[in-house]
Amino acid sequence: MKIKWFVYTTFAFMAFYGCKSDVLPKPKAMLRLDYPSASYQRLDESCVFSFDKNNISFIKENKDCSLVLDYPxxxxxxxxxxxxxxxxxxxxxxxxxxxxxxxxxxxxGIAPKEYVNREENVYGMFYEVSGNAASQSQFYVTDSTNHFVTGSLYFYAKPNYDSILPAAIYLQKDIRRIMESLQWER
Incomplete structure (x- = not known):
């Protein structure tokens, strides 16, 4: 009797716990985010400055030459x-x-990069912010006598640096283009 009970218990135990499939690690995957090649057009909003803006962005708000370039x-x-x-x-x-x-x-970390364009009288700084900060990039440009423009990059989500890094890099290139193409009204 004891042997039957032992055999049945052992068989039931092996059937219950021994029929699971092996755990396999998930294969490594790479996130693929394809953004369109940047194409720019001159933005002239009847302000004291103009610059090149990416065609995938649109002006969400424009008040007193302060504006929001939205990238939906x-x-x-x-x-x-x-x-x-x-x-x-x-x-x-x-x-x-x-x-x-x-x-x-x-x-x-915050990495500042100086910007100087003597021909167009544009001087400024570009700040690349790494980590889970609210803004991934900040900049300012000025002619030092009449005009001062600041800019900040923000995403609509809680900052997670690893997730937003590809988009942040793409938009940082647009910010550099804004700085490089900015011209003051003469």
Missing amino acids: TMKGSIFITYKKVDGNIRELLVDAQKLTYEHVVKAD
Whole structure:
């Protein structure tokens, strides 16, 4: 009797626990995000400045030469703000840099890159922000006497650096194009 019970119990145990399939690791996969090749057109919104904008973006808002370039396919926007320089260039520069360095709490790093275009009288800084900060890029440009433009890149989602990195890189190229093509009204 004891042997039958042992055999039945052993058989039931092996049938119940021994019929599972082997666990296999998932194969490595690479995320594939294809963004269209950038094509640009001149944006002239009757402001004191103009620049090249990517054709996949559209102007979501334009008030007093401050505008929002919206990229719905990437769920992000570049916010551009214009301010007139009226003897307050120092304060404008401090505010622009302060806005960038407020992200240092969540950022892994902030890499500043100076921009100078003497021919068009455009001087500024581009900040690449890495990590889970709210904004992945910030910039400002000025002619130092009359005009000051700041810009920030934001996504519509909670920042997850690994997930938004491809879109951030694409939009950082657009920001550089904005800076490089910016011209002041003469």
